[in-house]
Amino acid sequence: MPTVLITGASAGIGRETAVRLAERGHHVIATARNVQALEQIKRTTKGRVDTLAIDVTSQDSVDAASKEIATFTSQVDVLINNAAYALTGPLESVSDADLKAQFETNVFGPMRMIRTFLPQMRQRKSGRIINISSVVGRLALPFFGPYNATKHALEAMSDALRNELRPFGIRVVIIEPGAISTGFGEIERKGLEQHGEPGAPYAEQIAKVIAFQKDLHPNAAKPEVAARAIVHAVETEKPRARYVVPFLRNRALIALAEFLPTEASDALIQNMTGLRGTRTS
Numbered sequence: 701m702p703t704v705l706i707t708g709a710s711a712g713i714g715r716e717t718a719v720r721l722a723e724r725g726h727h728v729i730a731t732a733r734n735v736q737a738l739e740q741i742k743r744t745t746k747g748r749v750d751t752l753a754i755d756v757t758s759q760d761s762v763d764a765a766s767k768e769i770a771t772f773t774s775q776v777d778v779l780i781n782n783a784a785y786a787l788t789g790p791l792e793s794v795s796d797a798d799l800k801a802q803f804e805t806n807v808f809g810p811m812r813m814i815r816t817f818l819p820q821m822r823q824r825k826s827g828r829i830i831n832i833s834s835v836v837g838r839l840a841l842p843f844f845g846p847y848n849a850t851k852h853a854l855e856a857m858s859d860a861l862r863n864e865l866r867p868f869g870i871r872v873v874i875i876e877p878g879a880i881s882t883g884f885g886e887i888e889r890k891g892l893e894q895h896g897e898p899g900a901p902y903a904e905q906i907a908k909v910i911a912f913q914k915d916l917h918p919n920a921a922k923p924e925v926a927a928r929a930i931v932h933a934v935e936t937e938k939p940r941a942r943y944v945v946p947f948l949r950n951r952a953l954i955a956l957a958e959f960l961p962t963e964a965s966d967a968l969i970q971n972m973t974g975l976r977g978t979r980t981s
């Protein structure tokens with residue numbers, strides 16, 4: 701069974717995926733910053749789970765983990781780039797520092813992991829890289845711009861890499877979850893609330909988008925739905941380039957956003973987020 705390294709395994713989709721993979725007999729290297737949470741997974745999961753601290757924003761942290769991994773396994777067969785967080789708010793109001801930090805985790809983080817673990821895959825002429833993107837890697841929602849921009853970047857890099865690495869027998873897979881019920885939604889909402897104080901320039905619009913976001917998350921799919929797709933992408937002989945999860949709820953949205961004229965898809969997004977018809981007084 702392959703050795704699978706996953707980032708952001710201490711919570712949510714990453715945690716669920718790590719547990720499922722280990723229970724199915726894979727050797728899982730579960731990583732995140734919160735090592736206590738990882739230890740708890742190791743204690744309660746059947747199967748082989750090794751845990752390591754990795755902060756994907758730090759090359760030193762990734763290098764130290766890579767050295768440690770070399771002491772107990774000869775190869776990482778599958779790399780799952782899952783760690784991320786969402787920076788939300790009006791693009792006008794987001795500072796460069798916050799935007800850079802968002803890209804540091806969600807874009808440079810996966811690239812740092814890929815640069816570290818890809819050379820051994822290339823030499824072996826086998827391996828798999830699974831990047832956890834999002835439906836918002838294919839469309840962009842108002843006030844989710846910073847986060848959406850990182851997932852668009854991750855999609856473009858994954859598409860380029862897929863064709864760069866195909867000759868070396870390495871598959872690159874993108875997973876595009878819609879809303880999934882994890883702690884992620886709360887982080888998104890806190891970001892929005894910071895910019896929604898009465899009198900703030902976008903307060904009225906932000907209130908509507910918070911209502912949309914609050915409706916979205918209680919009806920969200922469970923993390924196991926995303927984990928199931930990731931496990932499939934690990935195990936299947938010929939994975940597809942992209943998996944949208946849950947498919948039915950989200951594929952139509954992506955198709956409409958991509959194929960409608962921009963004005964029509966804007967109207968769709970304005971309707972969906974409750975922004976249609978809002979005017980500043």
Ligand SMILES: NC(=O)c1ccc[n+]([C@@H]2O[C@H](COP(=O)([O-])OP(=O)(O)OC[C@H]3O[C@@H](n4cnc5c(N)ncnc54)[C@H](OP(=O)(O)O)[C@@H]3O)[C@@H](O)[C@H]2O)c1
Binds near residue numbers: 708756835
């Ligand atoms: N939930 C959704 O609705 C949704 C929808 C579409 C896509 N996604 C994507 O799915 C993936 C997982 O999201 P989730 O919902 O499971 O989120 P989550 O429950 O908030 O978990 C995020 C994970 O990322 C880790 N992380 C954050 N910053 C990190 C860093 N600098 N270095 C290492 N690990 C870091 C966290 O661990 P530590 O804090 O312990 O480091 C945690 O384990 C993300 O890529 C997200 O963009 C989620």
